[in-house]
Amino acid sequence: MKKILMTAAAAAAISMLAACGTKPTETVENNNDKIQVYTSFYAMYDFAREIGGDMADVHNLCPVGSEPHDFEPTASDMAALTEADLFIYNGMGMEHWTDSVNETLSGSDVIIVEASANVENIAENYDPHVWLDPENALAEMEAIADGFIQADPENSDYYTARLDDCRGRIEQLDNDYKTAVAGFTSHNIITSHEAYFNLCNAYGLIQLAVNGVDNSEDPTPTRMAEIIEFIKANDIKYVFTEPLSTSKIVQTIADDTGCELLTLDPFEGSTEDKGYFDVMYENLEALKTALQ
Ligand SMILES: [Zn+2]
Structure with a gap:
């Protein structure tokens, strides 16, 4: 949707990552009519596509079939992130690499969503897998919808309607x-x-x-x-x-x-x-x- 000039900090972080010998650069094809959304791993990817629907291209950073606990973004992931409209992650230590990414993206136009930020019903034992409680999954979807609306206010009714649809399904799931x-x-x-x-x-x-x-x-x-x-x-x-x-x-x-x-x-x-x-x-x- 938009192009952002890479900050000096982002460029430095990318060249640093590149120097560590990560996998070869993959180019991501952007459909410029849609907002470009990057997610840290699969649950966030799925919630983002539930809310974003036809308005968003959602890209998942953690590769299919990989365990997110061991994942680290590559230099090409970092380069793609600096051009995103929205970056969504769970937080609570689920992704140990987000501090450095957030630092790299600070000062850029990328909107960052920590989906667990408003989750209230957290188990007493430390456990970042909050989305496995449907009530918490809804709180994460709400935070994600807020991010979409901030990134693309023109389509706020669309995102709100999709969130409402999720809310109904979450209620049914919880009842079941x-x-x-x-x-x-x-x-x-x-x-x-x-x-x-x-x-x-x-x-x-x-x-x-x-x-x-x-x-x-x-x-x-x-x-x-x-x-x-x-x-x-x-x-x-x-x-x-x-x-x-x-x-x-x-x-x-x-x-x-x-x-x-x-x-x-x-x-x-x-x-x-x-x-x-x-x-x-x-x-x-x-x-x-x-x-x-
Ligand atoms: Zn896990």
């Missing part, structure tokens, strides 16, 4: 979760990635995770033994893994306890172009299988 949870006979979920404190907070579930909140650290032998003991003591039949990473340790735990594996998707990336509501309903079916 509440109805299902009322019929659960167990509330304990064993997960690989410790990504579900906010989901648990919303619906009164309890998470016991094998790997940490950024999905990297493996459990100690003591922790492994605790988890296996917990599964046996509570007669748990299913362990949740996730689409982007299959933990061998989770498989070992399942083998040791006779549990079956089910998929719970933290919505950090999709190789099948699924949307938030698709994934949240798939997760609900998996939770019903495990807990009803």
Whole structure:
């Protein structure tokens, strides 16, 4: 939509990144009638396209099928960002690289949205995966819609209408979760990635995770033994893994306890172009299988 002159700081940051030997430059084709939106990873990408609809070209920085916790933007990503209308990220430490990006973009015309900024219903345990509570996902969509309206005020009615549509679907999703949870006979979920404190907070579930909140650290032998003991003591039949990473340790735990594996998707990336509501309903079916 618009071209922005690169600031000296941006140019310096780009040449610094380029010097570190990142992947070759990819050119992004811009449709100049639409606002150019960049998002940090898949959940933000999906929310941006829900709000932006036909008015926006939404580009996702974290490549398809990659884990956002390990992602770093390349020099070409940085160059593209300096020409964006809107940059959207989750915040709360989900993207450890945004401080330097925001510094690079400060003083430019790029509108930056930290989607989690107005999220209120945050789980007590530290967990940046706030969007897995539908109420929080709506707060993020609202922040994103505000960003769109600021970047493209002429189309504010369009973005507001799309946000209203999301609001209705979020309400339905939340009701469907509440109805299902009322019929659960167990509330304990064993997960690989410790990504579900906010989901648990919303619906009164309890998470016991094998790997940490950024999905990297493996459990100690003591922790492994605790988890296996917990599964046996509570007669748990299913362990949740996730689409982007299959933990061998989770498989070992399942083998040791006779549990079956089910998929719970933290919505950090999709190789099948699924949307938030698709994934949240798939997760609900998996939770019903495990807990009803
Ligand atoms: Zn995660």
